[in-house]
Amino acid sequence: MSTIKTAITRLLGIKTPIVLAPMGGASGGALASEVSLAGGFGFLSPAYTGVDKFRDEFHIARSILNRPSGPLPIGAGFLGWKLEEERSPHVALLELALENGVQAIWLSFGEDLGRWIDLVRNHDQKSGKTPSTLIFVQVNTVEEALIAFKNWKVDVLVAQGIESGGHGSASAPPVFNLVPQILSALSALPSSGAPPPVLAAGGLSSGAHLSAFLTLGAAGAVVGTRFLVAEECQYSDVQKRAIIAAKSSSAVRSYVFDKLRDTTGWPAGVNGRALAMPAVEAVESGADIAKVKEEVAEGAKRGDPSSSITWAGTGVGPLYRLQPAKDIVRELHDAAVAYLKASSALLGDA
Structure with a gap:
């Protein structure tokens, strides 16, 4: 090299x-x-x-x-x-x-x-x-x-x-x-x-x-x-397969990711970028977060990639x-x- x-x-x-x-x-x-x-x-x-x-x-x-x-x-x-x-x-x-x-x-x-x-x-x-x-x-x-x-x-x-x-x-x-x-x-x-x-x-x-x-x-x-x-x-x-399947537009920013996993102690103004998931969209649209968290936990047990929080940046596409x-x-x-x-x-x- x-x-x-x-x-x-x-x-x-x-x-x-x-x-x-x-x-x-x-x-x-x-x-x-x-x-x-x-x-x-x-x-x-x-x-x-x-x-x-x-x-x-x-x-x-x-x-x-x-x-x-x-x-x-x-x-x-x-x-x-x-x-x-x-x-x-x-x-x-x-x-x-x-x-x-x-x-x-x-x-x-x-x-x-x-x-x-x-x-x-x-x-x-x-x-x-x-x-x-x-x-x-x-x-x-x-x-x-x-x-x-x-x-x-x-x-x-x-x-x-x-x-x-x-x-x-x-x-x-x-x-x-x-x-x-x-x-x-x-x-x-x-x-x-x-x-x-x-x-x-x-x-x-x-x-x-x-x-x-x-x-x-x-x-x-x-x-x-x-x-x-x-x-x-x-x-x-599961997360690696989700990364490989993702497009550049799949990585989105939201405060909801941390709400779903109860890690909300970050300093003010700090949020996370991860692969988009239905649970985030549901909470941002007004769904009850307690119910959504239960659904995510059940999906994760099944190995459902859409229920897994997969952190990734905008370079994920290629x-x-x-x-x-x-x-x-x-x-x-x-x-x-x-x-x-x-x-x-x-x-x-x-």
């Missing part, structure tokens, strides 16, 4: 600027490890089912990476609002990730993310970890990006657009607008050191997408939905088969290289 050199590949020591999103219920130890082994960088996400389950994912990662001890070349992602719950059991999950020596921590959707950034940095200081754990913070606006850079001195900014699968700001701009806005705002600041690399996130599922954002000035791309059809993805067979994660990384990388070469070939002397 040829190497695409950007600020993120140099920071992480990887060959291609492809970063696996930490997707709950999808990005486990196997998927994160295979993405990293293929030259990208993988994040795993706790499914919030307890410390023992999360510890198992680290055992899986260590086995695949052949790292029985010591630091791991993967990251772990956490939801700020889950960490911030009173007497939150999820703080132990963050501490477990740090004990395992992950290379990076990804934080999103919290009212006090600075608190958890301090926790990570204090852990590094007390343990003497070198190099220190990298901090990724997900942002949906220019203002959030500037706070993360100026106040928290984060290592990487993840610019998440409205196209993203899973959760995000319902008022986020398209990622094609958000990334240039953030880059412009960072470049306009008085000189105070180099700004952090910016990664584009939201609906990106092809090498063309990656090359386009590299051309815009992003350091790389966060890819989520494309890896939902990786063989190592934790999605169920996905038509299962693949090993390493093949997905290679295809994205090779296609991006081809597009970048073609773009440079178009340039000539006047």
